Structures are given as C-alpha cells and as structure tokens.
Amino acid sequence: MGQIAAEDFQIIDNCLLIQLPEEIDHHGAGFICECADRYLVRKEVRDVVFDFGRTRFMDSSGIGIIMGRYRKISCFGGKVYAIHVDRQIERIFRLSGLNKIVEVLES
Amino acid sequence: MKNEMEIIFDALSDNEGFARVAVAAFITHLNPTVEEMADIKTAVSEAVTNSIIHGYGNLRGYGRPGEKGEECDEANPGKVRLRCVLDKNILHIEVIDQGKGIEDVEKAMEPLYTTRPELERSGMGFAFMEAFMDDLEVESAPGQGTKVRMIKKIGVGGWIEHQC
Ligand SMILES: Nc1ncnc2c1ncn2[C@@H]1O[C@H](COP(=O)(O)OP(=O)(O)OP(=O)(O)O)[C@@H](O)[C@H]1O
Ligand SMILES: [Mg+2]
Numbered sequence: 001m002g003q004i005a006a007e008d009f010q011i012i013d014n015c016l017l018i019q020l021p022e023e024i025d026h027h028g029a030g031f032i033c034e035c036a037d038r039y040l041v042r043k044e045v046r047d048v049v050f051d052f053g054r055t056r057f058m059d060s061s062g063i064g065i066i067m068g069r070y071r072k073i074s075c076f077g078g079k080v081y082a083i084h085v086d087r088q089i090e091r092i093f094r095l096s097g098l099n100k101i102v103e104v105l106e107s
Numbered sequence: 108m109k110n111e112m113e114i115i116f117d118a119l120s121d122n123e124g125f126a127r128v129a130v131a132a133f134i135t136h137l138n139p140t141v142e143e144m145a146d147i148k149t150a151v152s153e154a155v156t157n158s159i160i161h162g163y164g165n166l167r168g169y170g171r172p173g174e175k176g177e178e179c180d181e182a183n184p185g186k187v188r189l190r191c192v193l194d195k196n197i198l199h200i201e202v203i204d205q206g207k208g209i210e211d212v213e214k215a216m217e218p219l220y221t222t223r224p225e226l227e228r229s230g231m232g233f234a235f236m237e238a239f240m241d242d243l244e245v246e247s248a249p250g251q252g253t254k255v256r257m258i259k260k261i262g263v264g265g266w267i268e269h270q271c
Contacts, residue, residue, distance in 0.1 A: 025152055025156065026120055027124050028119035030167060031152050038134055057152075059149050059152040059232075061156070061227075064227035092235070096218075096231045
C-alpha cells in the first residue's frame with residue numbers, strides 16, 4: 001500500500017521531481033531518502049520538487065526528509081519546492097519553520 | 108460514557124501505521140473533523156515512533172517494497188503500549204515504552220532538539236504533539252522507560268473554523 005517506486009522519481013531539466021506516497025512516516029522515510037540521494041549525486045540535478053498530491057498523512061519524518069535533501073543541495077545553489085500541499089501539511093511546514101526553506105508553489 | 112482500549116505491539120516501524128489507524132478507528136463514531144483526525148494521527152505517530160527509534164533503538168524504517176531485512180530479526184524485542192480512554196468526547200492517549208528513557212525531559216521537548224540528527228530526525232516530534240493536542244505530559248527517566256500522556260477534546264471544530 002502506498003509505497004514509493006522507481007517511477008515516483010523523475011528528472012526534468014535540472015529538477016528532481018519526487019512523487020511522495022500516501023503516508024509519510026518513519027517507516028517509509030529511510031527508503032525515500034536513499035532513493036532521492038541516489039539522484040542527487042548526479043551533476044545535472046540542482047533543485048528538488050516534492051509533490052504532495054497523493055499524500056494524506058505526514059509526521060515529523062517528512063520534515064527530516066525535506067531538511068536533509070535541502071542540506072545536500074543548498075550548498076550547490078539548489079532550491080526545494082513543494083507542490084499540491086494541503087492545509088494540514090502547510091500547517092506542519094509553518095510549525096516547523098520549514099516554510100522558510102521550502103517554496104510552496106500554487107498549483 | 109467511558110470506553111477504553113489498549114494494544115501492545117512490537118517496537119517495529121511496521122506498526123507505526125497500525126497504531127495511528129487503530130486510534131483513528133477507535134474515535135470515528137464521534138465524527139471528528141478532518142483536522143482533528145489528522146492532529147490525533149500525527150501525535151500518535153510521533154509518540155509511537157519515538158518509542159521505537161529512541162526508546163528501543165530500532166532505527167530502520169523497513170518500508171521497502173516486498174523486503175524484510177535481517178534488521179527485523181536483530182531488532183530490540185521491546186513492546187510499545189498504546190492505551191486510549193474516551194470519556195464522552197475527551198480522548199486520553201497513553202504511549203508507554205520500557206526503553207532507555209530520557210535524561211532531561213524539558214530539553215527533549217524543545218522544538219528542534221534531537222539526539223539523532225544523523226537519522227534525519229528534525230526534533231519536532233514533541234512540538235507537534237504539543238501543538239496538535241490539548242494537553243501533553245511526558246514522564247521519563249533514564250533506564251525507566253517513557254510514558255507520554257496526551258488529551259484531546261473531539262468535536263469542538265478546529266483551527267479552520269476559528270481562522271475564517
Ligand atoms: N520514547 C523515548 N525514549 C527515549 N528518548 C526519547 C523518547 N522520545 C523522545 N526521546 C528523546 O527526545 C528527543 C526529542 O524527541 P522529538 O520527537 O521531539 O524529536 P526527534 O524524535 O529527535 O525528531 P523528530 O520527531 O522530529 O523526527 C529525541 O531526540 C530523543 O533523544
Ligand atoms: Mg520524534
């Protein structure tokens with residue numbers, strides 16, 4: 001149920017687009033980070049876009065995923081974006097201060 | 108009317124989803140708002156995950172498609188106890204572990220404080236429990252395990268209504 005798969009990672013131009021799963025918790029977070037980092041070592045990837053379109057649940061593990069990727073790309077001038085963010089996730093962004101490093105794009 | 112349930116499960120990341128869905132199912136008949144439901148599920152997930160990774164040191168999320176790593180066999184066999192009491196529309200939740208405990212509870216509860224940054228933890232777990240629930244109490248001591256008590260009133264509408 002709701003596991004992340006290879007086709008959930010896509011490189012478009014300089015951007016790694018990650019389609020996040022239905023539920024983001026500690027159980028699945030390690031795998032998402034590992035997969036993402038395999039793409040991030042590639043030279044052409046500068047920015048990361050997290051797509052929350054499918055996501056119904058997120059806890060602090062999601063903050064860890066985003067902060068960790070941000071740290072890896074920001075030193076090379078990369079940026080982190082989020083799309084399809086619902087109210088609950090937006091609130092989690094605000095509470096954690098993540099809205100200062102993630103640009104939420106209206107879709 | 109009072110209603111109580113208790114479940115005891117292995118401290119494995121597989122059970123994080125189970126725990127929050129169990130609590131959600133326990134309270135659905137009260138018709139909580141979407142926000143209340145999300146708040147409670149997040150708070151339960153935070154407390155249970157803390158017991159698993161900090162209390163018992165079962166660090167790996169095993170969320171890989173079709174894979175059961177050998178980490179599962181090496182995992183700390185500790186148990187997490189999740190107890191819920193519904194008193195009319197007031198939900199009391201307790202998440203209890205017999206893990207390693209917390210030395211300085213006050214410090215642990217500060218936002219952004221984490222002892223495991225290398226595990227991609229952000230130190231926001233207690234901050235979320237505090238923000239999403241009406242009351243939060245943490246009882247812990249080194250070697251004594253940890254007990255997290257949370258309270259939330261259900262059916263009072265949420266922040267959405269207040270905002271508009
Ligand atoms: N059940 C527990 N047993 C032992 N230590 C705990 C327990 N719960 C929390 N702690 C300690 O308190 C700290 C803060 O917990 P908190 O949930 O706020 O952040 P985190 O788990 O480190 O990161 P995050 O929850 O954002 O992923 C933890 O880093 C850990 O040291
Ligand atoms: Mg935590």
